[in-house]
Amino acid sequence: MNKEKTAIVIGAGPGGLAAAMLLAGKGYKVNVFEKQAYLGGRTSQVQLGEYRFDRGPTFLMVPHLLEELFSSVDRRLDHYVKLIELDPLYRLKFGELEFSPSRHSAQTEEQIERLFPGNGQGYRRFMQEEGKKYQRVMPLLQRPFSKLQDYMAKDVFAALPKLNAVGTVYQRLGRYFTDERLKYAFSFQSKYLGMSAWECPGTFTILSYLEHKYGLFHPVGGVNQICQAMAQVIEEYDGHIHLATGVKQVLTKNKKVVGIQLENGERLEADHVVINADFSTAMNTLFAEGELKKFSPAKLAKKKYSCSTFMLYLGVNRSIHMPHHNVLFAQNYEKNVREITTTKILSEDASLYVHNPSALDPTLAPAGKSALYVLLPVPNLTADINWQEKQEQVREAVLTRLEQEPELRGISSAIEEQEILTPLDWQEKQFVYRGATFNLAHSLDQMMTLRPHNRFEELDNCWLVGGGTHPGSGLPTIFESAKISTQLILEQDRSQIQRFKKQKNVVGEEASVWR
Structure with a gap:
C-alpha cells in the first residue's frame, strides 16, 4: 500500500487536464492520453496561417473558481495566464x-x-x-x-x-x-x-x-490557454501527456477497471481511469461489446442531447472595430430557438454570435488584421439535414448576414484564411456524439443523480469528468466535475490505506499473543 498510486486520464479536454493536474499535485503518477495531436478538445486552439482562434468556448466567467483550482496544487493562475476583464x-x-x-x-x-x-x-x-x-x-x-x-x-x-x-x-x-x-x-x-x-x-x-x-474575462491567447496552463502544471508535477495517442479500450476485471489498451496495441495498468472523452462517444467505443448495461448504445440513443453549432473561423486582412463579444438576435428569436431545438430545421432568420478578440489581443492576428470567430446555433445530427450539401449554402447565408453589420461590410472579400466546422465535423473530426456540441441536455431528468455519476456507476475505479457528468457542461461546471471526481478518488484511496493499516495492526497483535 506504500506504492505510488497511478491514474490514467482519457482525453486532454479541460476536465481531463484539471483532474490530471489535481491528482499529479497530490502525488499520483498521472498519464493523460489524447487522441488528437493537440490539447484541449472542444477548448483547443485553431491555427490558420498567422491567425489563431478558440475552437469552442470563448466566455470565461467566475475566474476565482479557476484560481482556486490552481491554488489547490500550490500554483497561481496569473503565473501562467494573463486575464483581461471585458x-x-x-x-x-x-x-x-x-x-x-x-x-x-x-x-x-x-x-x-x-x-x-x-x-x-x-x-x-x-x-x-x-x-x-x-x-x-x-x-x-x-x-x-x-x-x-x-x-x-x-x-x-x-x-x-x-x-x-x-x-x-x-x-x-x-x-x-x-x-x-x-x-x-x-x-x-x-x-x-x-x-x-x-x-x-x-x-x-x-x-x-x-x-x-x-464579469467576463479574456485570457491572452484565448480560452485555450487555460488548457495549456494546466498541462504545464501537470508536467511540473512529473505527469505525462501523450498527444496523438488514442485509447482503444478500457480494460476491466471482475467489474473493476484495471487499465487501458491503446490504439497501437499497448496495454497499461492503473489504479484509476478517468474518462474525459465525450460521454456518449466513450460509452459507445471504449468498452467491450455488451459490457455496459445502463449506458448501452440503445439506451444512449434515447437520451436527450444539446443543439449543435456551425462554426466559421475567418482570418480577415483588416481591423474589425466591433466589441469583443457580439450577439445578433433573430427578428423572431423564439421561432429561431424552436427551430433549433424542437422542429430541428435551419432557420431562415437566425441568430449569430460573433467573437472579435484580436481587437483586444494582438497575439491572435497580424497587425492590422483580425481573427473573427462566428457561431451559428443549429440542430444536432438527429435533424434531417445533409451537411455535405448544405455547408456552402449556410456559409453564404452567414456571410450575407454579417455584411449587414456596418463594421463588417465587405467582409467576404477580406477573408484570407477560413475553416468551417459543421455538426457532422463535430462528430467525425472531434468525436462528439450526434454533433451535440454542449453534450447531454440539462433537462430535469438528466441532472444531479439522474446525470451520469462522477464515480462511474457500472465499473469500479472508473471516474467521469467533463460536460457529460455532474454538474454539467460549461467550463466552470466542468472544472467542478474534476474537483468532485478527484476528491472521490482521494477519499477512496485514503479509506483503503486506513483499512490496510487496521488489518496490519490486527495481524501484529495476533503475532504478539503467540510470541
Whole structure:
C-alpha cells in the first residue's frame, strides 16, 4: 500500500487536464492520453496561417473558481495566464437597438431604464434574488450526487426554495422583466447548455447572474490557454501527456477497471481511469461489446442531447472595430430557438454570435488584421439535414448576414484564411456524439443523480469528468466535475490505506499473543 498510486486520464479536454493536474499535485503518477495531436478538445486552439482562434468556448466567467483550482496544487493562475476583464460584457443587438451591459450594476440599471423603460427596478431585483439563489445552489454543484440519499442533506433542503427547477428560464425572467428583448438578453445563456430558454430549467438563470456579478474575462491567447496552463502544471508535477495517442479500450476485471489498451496495441495498468472523452462517444467505443448495461448504445440513443453549432473561423486582412463579444438576435428569436431545438430545421432568420478578440489581443492576428470567430446555433445530427450539401449554402447565408453589420461590410472579400466546422465535423473530426456540441441536455431528468455519476456507476475505479457528468457542461461546471471526481478518488484511496493499516495492526497483535 506504500506504492505510488497511478491514474490514467482519457482525453486532454479541460476536465481531463484539471483532474490530471489535481491528482499529479497530490502525488499520483498521472498519464493523460489524447487522441488528437493537440490539447484541449472542444477548448483547443485553431491555427490558420498567422491567425489563431478558440475552437469552442470563448466566455470565461467566475475566474476565482479557476484560481482556486490552481491554488489547490500550490500554483497561481496569473503565473501562467494573463486575464483581461471585458467592459462591457458584450453587445446584444436587436435590430437597430444595442444593449451593452457591464458588471457595474448602477450603469447597467441606468442603461436598462433608458432602453427598456420601467425595467430598471426588475434588474435590481434580479441581481438580489438570483444572488441568493446562487449562494444556495453553488454547494450542490461542488459535491457528488451518486445516490438518492445524497438529496437528504441540509444544503439540498436549503436550496429547494430557491432552485426554480419546475419553471423554465424564460418563465423565471418574466418575474423581473416586461420587455421581451430584455428577457432574451438574460436568457440567451441557456445556449451555453445547448438548450432553449423555453425548456431549460429556471435554475439556470444563475448563468446570466454570474456574468453580471463576476464579469467576463479574456485570457491572452484565448480560452485555450487555460488548457495549456494546466498541462504545464501537470508536467511540473512529473505527469505525462501523450498527444496523438488514442485509447482503444478500457480494460476491466471482475467489474473493476484495471487499465487501458491503446490504439497501437499497448496495454497499461492503473489504479484509476478517468474518462474525459465525450460521454456518449466513450460509452459507445471504449468498452467491450455488451459490457455496459445502463449506458448501452440503445439506451444512449434515447437520451436527450444539446443543439449543435456551425462554426466559421475567418482570418480577415483588416481591423474589425466591433466589441469583443457580439450577439445578433433573430427578428423572431423564439421561432429561431424552436427551430433549433424542437422542429430541428435551419432557420431562415437566425441568430449569430460573433467573437472579435484580436481587437483586444494582438497575439491572435497580424497587425492590422483580425481573427473573427462566428457561431451559428443549429440542430444536432438527429435533424434531417445533409451537411455535405448544405455547408456552402449556410456559409453564404452567414456571410450575407454579417455584411449587414456596418463594421463588417465587405467582409467576404477580406477573408484570407477560413475553416468551417459543421455538426457532422463535430462528430467525425472531434468525436462528439450526434454533433451535440454542449453534450447531454440539462433537462430535469438528466441532472444531479439522474446525470451520469462522477464515480462511474457500472465499473469500479472508473471516474467521469467533463460536460457529460455532474454538474454539467460549461467550463466552470466542468472544472467542478474534476474537483468532485478527484476528491472521490482521494477519499477512496485514503479509506483503503486506513483499512490496510487496521488489518496490519490486527495481524501484529495476533503475532504478539503467540510470541
